[in-house]
Amino acid sequence: MIDISKTFRAIIFDFDGTIIDSNDIKREAFAEIFSEQKFSKTDFYGFVKSLGDIDRYSIIKTCAHEFFSEAYSNEDIKNKIEMYSEITQQQILLAKEIPGALDFIKKMYKKNIPLFICSATPEVNLIPIIKSIKLMKYFSRILGGPKTKEENIKFILSDYNFDKKDILYIGDSDIDFKAAKNVGCDFIGIVNKDNRFSVKPRIMYSSYKELINYV
Numbered sequence: 001m002i003d004i005s006k007t008f009r010a011i012i013f014d015f016d017g018t019i020i021d022s023n024d025i026k027r028e029a030f031a032e033i034f035s036e037q038k039f040s041k042t043d044f045y046g047f048v049k050s051l052g053d054i055d056r057y058s059i060i061k062t063c064a065h066e067f068f069s070e071a072y073s074n075e076d077i078k079n080k081i082e083m084y085s086e087i088t089q090q091q092i093l094l095a096k097e098i099p100g101a102l103d104f105i106k107k108m109y110k111k112n113i114p115l116f117i118c119s120a121t122p123e124v125n126l127i128p129i130i131k132s133i134k135l136m137k138y139f140s141r142i143l144g145g146p147k148t149k150e151e152n153i154k155f156i157l158s159d160y161n162f163d164k165k166d167i168l169y170i171g172d173s174d175i176d177f178k179a180a181k182n183v184g185c186d187f188i189g190i191v192n193k194d195n196r197f198s199v200k201p202r203i204m205y206s207s208y209k210e211l212i213n214y215v
Contacts, residue, residue: 002214004214004215005108005111008113008166008167008186009113009162009166009167010115010156010160010162010167010168011113011115011116012156012168012169012185013105013115013116013169013171014117014170014172014176015119015126016092017098017172017173017190018098018176018190019105020095020096020097020098021095021097021098021192022088022091022092023192023196025088029087030048030059030060030063033060033080033083034063037068039067039068044063052174053175055122055145056081056085056120056122057081060080064080085125089125098192100208100212103208104212105135107212109138115139115140116140116141116143116156117142117143118144118149118179119142120144120149121145122145123144125144126142126144127144143155149175149179150178150179150183153180153183153185164183166185167183167185168186170187170188171189171190172189172190174196177189177201187201187202188205189205190205192206
């Protein structure tokens with residue numbers, strides 16, 4: 001394994017499942033906003049998982065139209081989206097960190113490595129969460145939806161004058177891996193209990209406790 005702080009000029013992190021253990025919170029919130037319906041959570045979670053890594057708006061609209069047989073109007077769907085944002089913003093504040101994530105972030109910050117967050121969560125929702133959990137000072141920029149992760153990585157390269165070889169991306173899903181691969185930057189996978197990789201990245205860790213040895 002290479003020395004991360006000497007090899008890379010910047011590190012990009014996904015957020016959910018990479019810094020904060022919040023994947024279950026978000027999955028359960030999708031079920032909660034449809035709680036007036038009778039359905040199997042196992043079937044519902046399976047359906048949501050089958051949709052792949054798409055944004056919250058697309059997940060909720062698709063569930064409303066397909067899983068619940070178009071039982072909701074456009075206004076109902078809009079209300080569900082707002083409800084989902086409220087639930088997740090409250091619950092994520094109580095979520096635990098991915099083991100060792102904060103220590104790793106602090107160590108890289110002390111070494112003056114620019115750090116970024118690149119998440120699918122809408123930026124308007126993401127930034128208040130980062131502020132509330134007191135992580136804002138560690139990051140040069142917080143980037144989220146509606147732009148894709150790939151678009152946000154390219155923005156970082158352009159706006160901060162980095163080459164793709166300068167960047168390490170750390171994430172926990174296929175969409176993270178694919179975004180890094182498409183741009184051409186290096187990638188490290190954080191494998192949580194959900195194991196959201198269908199294709200295994202070359203370098204994977206279950207926590208940052210091992211990874212921090214290479215800083």
